[in-house]
Amino acid sequence: MPINYSERIPNNVNLGGDRRLQRALEAWQPGFLQWWSEMGPETFQGCDVYLRTATSTDAQGWATFGYVKMPDYRWGIFLADPEPDRRIPFGQHKGEPVWHEVPGEHRGILRRLIVTQGDTEPASVEQQRHLGRTCPSLYDLRNLFQVNVEEGRHLWAMVYLLHAYFGRDGREEAEALLLRRSGNADNPRILGAFNEKTPDWLSYFMFTHFTDRDGKYQLASLAESGFDPLARTCRFMLTEEAHHLFVGESGVSRVIGRTCQLMKEHNTDRVGEYGGIDLTIIQKYINFHYSVSLDLFGSELSTNAANYYSAGLKGRFKETDRDDDHLLTRTGYAVLKPDHGVIVRTEQSALIALNETLRDSYIADCERALARWNKVIREAEIGFELKLPHRGFRRSIGEFAGVNVTPDGQIITDEEWRRRATDWLPAQADRELVASLMKPVTAPGQFASWIAPPARGINRQALDFEYVTALPEN
Numbered sequence: 395m396p397i398n399y400s401e402r403i404p405n406n407v408n409l410g411g412d413r414r415l416q417r418a419l420e421a422w423q424p425g426f427l428q429w430w431s432e433m434g435p436e437t438f439q440g441c442d443v444y445l446r447t448a449t450s451t452d453a454q455g456w457a458t459f460g461y462v463k464m465p466d467y468r469w470g471i472f473l474a475d476p477e478p479d480r481r482i483p484f485g486q487h488k489g490e491p492v493w494h495e496v497p498g499e500h501r502g503i504l505r506r507l508i509v510t511q512g513d514t515e516p517a518s519v520e521q522q523r524h525l526g527r528t529c530p531s532l533y534d535l536r537n538l539f540q541v542n543v544e545e546g547r548h549l550w551a552m553v554y555l556l557h558a559y560f561g562r563d564g565r566e567e568a569e570a571l572l573l574r575r576s577g578n579a580d581n582p583r584i585l586g587a588f589n590e591k592t593p594d595w596l597s598y599f600m601f602t603h604f605t606d607r608d609g610k611y612q613l614a615s616l617a618e619s620g621f622d623p624l625a626r627t628c629r630f631m632l633t634e635e636a637h638h639l640f641v642g643e644s645g646v647s648r649v650i651g652r653t654c655q656l657m658k659e660h661n662t663d664r665v666g667e668y669g670g671i672d673l674t675i676i677q678k679y680i681n682f683h684y685s686v687s688l689d690l691f692g693s694e695l696s697t698n699a700a701n702y703y704s705a706g707l708k709g710r711f712k713e714t715d716r717d718d719d720h721l722l723t724r725t726g727y728a729v730l731k732p733d734h735g736v737i738v739r740t741e742q743s744a745l746i747a748l749n750e751t752l753r754d755s756y757i758a759d760c761e762r763a764l765a766r767w768n769k770v771i772r773e774a775e776i777g778f779e780l781k782l783p784h785r786g787f788r789r790s791i792g793e794f795a796g797v798n799v800t801p802d803g804q805i806i807t808d809e810e811w812r813r814r815a816t817d818w819l820p821a822q823a824d825r826e827l828v829a830s831l832m833k834p835v836t837a838p839g840q841f842a843s844w845i846a847p848p849a850r851g852i853n854r855q856a857l858d859f860e861y862v863t864a865l866p867e868n
C-alpha cells in the first residue's frame with residue numbers, strides 16, 4: 395500500500411519531493427511495523443494512549459498531545475533547523491564548512507556510529523516490552539509507551555540518515571537494525587547494556603535514568619558532528635530525550651519517597667512486608683545499572699574515539715562551549731587505571747582519552763541527580779545516603795574489565811568478590827521481592843504500594859486522568 399508521506403510520516407526533510415528516499419522508506423516501513431507488532435509493547439497495542447507526537451520542530455508542533463493507538467503513531471523524521479554558515483567545530487577539519495553529504499574518506503566510521511546509535515533504540519523497546527502487564531499506574535503506563543514510541547522514532551531518525559546518505563549499504567544496515575534482538579545469543583544488539591533484561595519497573599526506572607542518560611551524552615557528542623544532517627538529527631532527538639530522563643529520575647525518586655514514608659510509618663528499614671522496596675535494595679539496583687551504563691562509553695583509552703574526533707565526526711559534550719584548541723593533539727587528560735592491586739591516576743593524551751572525558755561529564759551529571767534523591771531521604775529525616783559506586787566497579791569494558799573493584803574503589807580477590815557480590819548487587823531474594831510487588835494498578839489515579847504518586851500529571855492533566863483507555867480485559 396503506498397504511503398501518504400506528509401500525513402503518515404510528519405517530516406521536515408522534504409520526503410514528499412524525494413522519490414528515491416520515498417522508495418527506500420516504503421520498502422523499510424512494513425518491516426518496521428512488523429517488528430513493532432512482534433517486539434513492541436505487549437498486550438496494549440489496541441488501547442488509546444495519551445501520547446505526544448512531534449509534527450514539526452517549532453514550539454507548537456514538537457509536542458502535540460492526543461489519544462493514539464500505538465501502531466497508528468506517526469513516526470516522523472525531524473532535523474533541528476540548520477545553523478547558517480556552520481563550521482566543523484573540532485578535529486583536523488576544524489573551521490571548514492560542515493558537510494551536507496557524507497565525506498568519502500570517513501564513510502565507514504560514520505556509518506558505524508549511526509548504526510551503533512540506531513541499534514540501541516529498538517533494543518530498549520524490546521527490553522521493555524513486557525512491562526505494561528505490571529504497570530504501577532496508568533500515568534506510568536502512558537510514560538512507558540511514550541518512551542517506547544519515541545525510541546521507535548529515534549530508530550526512524552537513524553534509518554533516515556542511512557537511507558538518505560549511504561545508498562545500498564545504508565539500506566542493508568537499516569534492515570539489519572530490525573533483525574538483531576536484545577539478548578539473543580545468535581544475533582544480539584551491539585552494546586552490552588542493551589542485551590540485559592529489564593525485568594521489573596525498578597529496573598526500568600534505573601534504565602531510563604542511567605542508560606538513557608548515556609544516550610543524552612552520546613547524542614550531545616554527535617550533535618557536534620561536522621556531518622550536519624547527523625548533528626541536526628541528534629539535536630532534535632535530545633529534546634525528546636529530556637522526558638525519558640525525567641521518567642527515570644522522577645520514577646526512582648518516587649520509589650525512594652514511598653520507601654521513606656513506609657519506614658517512618660512502621661519504624662523499620664525493612665519495608666518489604668508493607669509493600670515497599672528497601673533503600674539497600676535500591677542501592678544495589680543503582681550499582682548494577684550505573685556500572686552497566688558506564689561501560690557504554692567504551693574503553694578509557696580508545697583509538698576509535700580519537701579517530702572519530704580527529705575526523706570531525708563525534709565531539710565532546712558541549713564541544714563548542716569549551717575554551718581550548720579543539721584539536722587535543724598536545725593536551726593531557728587524567729585517567730584512573732588499576733596497577734598492581736591499586737588504582738592510580740595516570741596522565742594520558744586527551745585525544746586517546748575522549749571516552750573517559752565523556753564518561754566524566756556523565757558521572758558529574760549522575761552525581762547531581764543522586765544528590766536530589768538523597769535530598770528526599772534527608773527531608774524524611776532518615777539517616778541513609780545513596781552512593782554511586784566507584785567507576786571501576788563491575789566493569790566489563792576497558793581498563794577495569796576483569797578487575798574486582800569494590801563500590802568504594804578497593805581491588806579485591808576473586809574469592810572475596812564471590813563472597814561479597816550480593817552485598818553490592820541485587821541478590822536473587824532482592825529480585826524476588828521486587829518481582830512480588832509488581833502487581834498491575836490500572837484504576838485512574840491509583841498507584842502501586844511501592845511508589846509515590848508524581849507531583850503532577852502529564853501536560854497539565856490531573857493525576858486521575860485516563861492516560862490509557864480501552865484496556866484489555868483482566
Ligand code: BYC
Nearest residue numbers: 510514518585586605606609612689690692693696698699
Ligand atoms: N558493549 O575503543 P572502544 C542511547 C566495543 S545510548 C559492547 O572501547 P569506542 C539509548 C566497540 O564497539 C547511546 N561492545 O570503544 C539509551 C569496539 O568494537 P570493535 C548509544 C562495546 O568504539 C537508552 C570495541 O569494543 N549511542 O541512545 O571508542 C534507550 C573497542 O572499542 C562496548 C552511542 O553509543 C559495550 N558497552 O566507543 C535508548 C554512540 N563499548 O571495533 C537509546 C555511538 C565498546 O572492536 N557509539 N564496545 O568491533 C560510539 O560512539 C561508540 O561506538 C561507543 C564505543 C562509545 C559505544
